[in-house]
Structure formats: C-alpha cells, structure tokens
Amino acid sequence: MIQFIHVYKAYSPGYYVLMDLNLHIRKGEFVFLIGPSGVGKTTFLKLIYREELPTKGEILVSGFNVRVLPNHRLPLLRRKIGIVFQDFKLLPYLSVFDNIALVLQILGYPYTYIKQRVCELSEQLDLKEKLKTKVSNLSTGEKQRVAIARALAHQPPLLLADEPTSNLDAKRSIQTIDLFKELNKLGSTVIVATHNRDLANFVPSARMLEIGKGKIKAKIS
Numbered sequence: 001m002i003q004f005i006h007v008y009k010a011y012s013p014g015y016y017v018l019m020d021l022n023l024h025i026r027k028g029e030f031v032f033l034i035g036p037s038g039v040g041k042t043t044f045l046k047l048i049y050r051e052e053l054p055t056k057g058e059i060l061v062s063g064f065n066v067r068v069l070p071n072h073r074l075p076l077l078r079r080k081i082g083i084v085f086q087d088f089k090l091l092p093y094l095s096v097f098d099n100i101a102l103v104l105q106i107l108g109y110p111y112t113y114i115k116q117r118v119c120e121l122s123e124q125l126d127l128k129e130k131l132k133t134k135v136s137n138l139s140t141g142e143k144q145r146v147a148i149a150r151a152l153a154h155q156p157p158l159l160l161a162d163e164p165t166s167n168l169d170a171k172r173s174i175q176t177i178d179l180f181k182e183l184n185k186l187g188s189t190v191i192v193a194t195h196n197r198d199l200a201n202f203v204p205s206a207r208m209l210e211i212g213k214g215k216i217k218a219k220i221s
C-alpha cells in the first residue's frame with residue numbers, strides 16, 4: 001500500500017529531517033509511528049498525502065508514485081485517504097454536522113446516507129449534542145473529535161492520524177483507538193503518529209515504527 005524507497009526530506013539544504021527511509025506498509029496494517037516532538041512524524045505523513053515532496057527518493061501510495069503525480073490527479077489519491085490533522089484544519093464557521101459531512105458531500109453520497117453516517121459518528125464520539133454548534137465555539141478536545149469523525153466519515157482505505165488523542169481524556173482516547181480498530185477490521189490501513197507510546201498498548205497486533213535521528217526502524221518486541 002505504501003512504499004518509501006531511499007527517501008530523503010530536507011526543508012533547507014543539508015538539514016535532513018528524514019534520511020534514506022526504506023519501508024513498506026502493507027494493506028490492512030495498523031501502524032504506530034512513534035517518536036519525540038520535532039523528529040519528523042508529521043513530515044512523514046505529509047509525504048504520504050503529497051502535502052510535501054521528497055527531496056530525493058520515491059514514494060508509492062496505493063499505486064500512485066506521489067513524486068510525479070500531476071496536480072490534477074491528486075484528488076484521486078486524496079479521496080482514498082482520511083486525515084486527522086495535528087492542527088485539525090476544520091472550517092471554523094461551519095457547524096459540526098457540516099464539517100463531518102463535507103467529504104461525503106464532495107464524494108456525492110446521498111443526503112439520507114450522509115445524515116445517517118454523521119449521526120452514527122457523532123454518537124460514537126460524543127458529539128450528538130453539538131451537531132448544530134459552530135466549530136469555532138467548541139473546546140479543543142471537541143474540535144479534535146470532530147476532526148476524527150471527519151476523517152472516518154467515508155471509511156477511507158488509508159487513515160493517517162497525527163497525534164489524534166493529544167487533547168482527549170483517557171476514556172475518549174481509548175474510544176478513538178477502538179474506532180480506528182473497527183476501520184482497520186474492514187480492511188483499511190491505519191497509521192497513527194504519536195509521541196504517546198502507551199496508545200499502542202490498546203492495539204497488541206499493531207506494528208511499531210520508531211522514528212528518530214532521520215531514520216525509522218521497526219521495533220521488535
């Protein structure tokens with residue numbers, strides 16, 4: 001599903017955030033990308049959804065070579081991916097309902113399905129009372145739960161979640177990981193970037209990728 005082949009990423013010449021990364025994440029894997037702040041977790045995810053281009057090397061995602069993917073074909077890649085952004089990237093002046101529904105509307109789902117799916121997610125993420133609330137009026141943890149619901153809405157074949165539980169209490173963090181596990185059971189690949197390695201305890205079968213000093217290594221435990 002995802003292959004990194006001799007991938008280097010530098011934001012400024014000579015300063016490599018990621019160096020000679022080679023890895024293969026297979027369809028249906030549940031992966032934790034673990035490492036301290038500033039080590040390159042978000043950068044790694046951005047390379048997958050082509051927000052950033054590699055300085056060197058090839059990245060294959062779901063059959064696309066992202067380095068040479070022309071802009072007009074980018075939506076074909078992006079619609080296969082659900083992303084929980086570290087900074088949420090919600091539309092602040094729209095309601096919770098509209099934020100969660102947006103991707104489904106863009107993908108052309110019928111309104112009755114959209115309504116049912118948004119209600120289902122809002123129940124799972126304790127947002128039912130907030131559906132009509134403008135996102136700008138939510139607490140940070142509530143915003144994070146909207147971002148999670150939005151990423152899950154179209155049951156993407158690939159879920160990228162960047163510190164998805166950083167603002168959630170323990171109970172809601174576990175609920176979130178359980179939702180990711182449900183999606184994973186349907187066959188989707190899930191990648192969770194976090195500095196909180198305790199999260200991985202809730203997914204015993206998950207693969208741990210440790211990132212540090214520009215390198216990623218698989219942890220054998």
Ligand SMILES: Nc1ncnc2c1ncn2[C@@H]1O[C@H](COP(=O)(O)OP(=O)(O)OP(=O)(O)O)[C@@H](O)[C@H]1O
Pocket residue numbers: 011012017035036037038039040041042043044086195
């Ligand atoms: N657009 C950018 N321009 C220049 N440097 C950047 C840019 N984005 C990230 N960096 C640098 O690259 C390094 C890795 O950043 P990144 O955001 O990938 O780390 P992270 O592991 O996600 O950190 P955190 O856990 O704090 O979210 C950092 O040193 C950061 O300052």
Ligand SMILES: [Mg+2]
Pocket residue numbers: 041042043086162
């Ligand atoms: Mg980050």
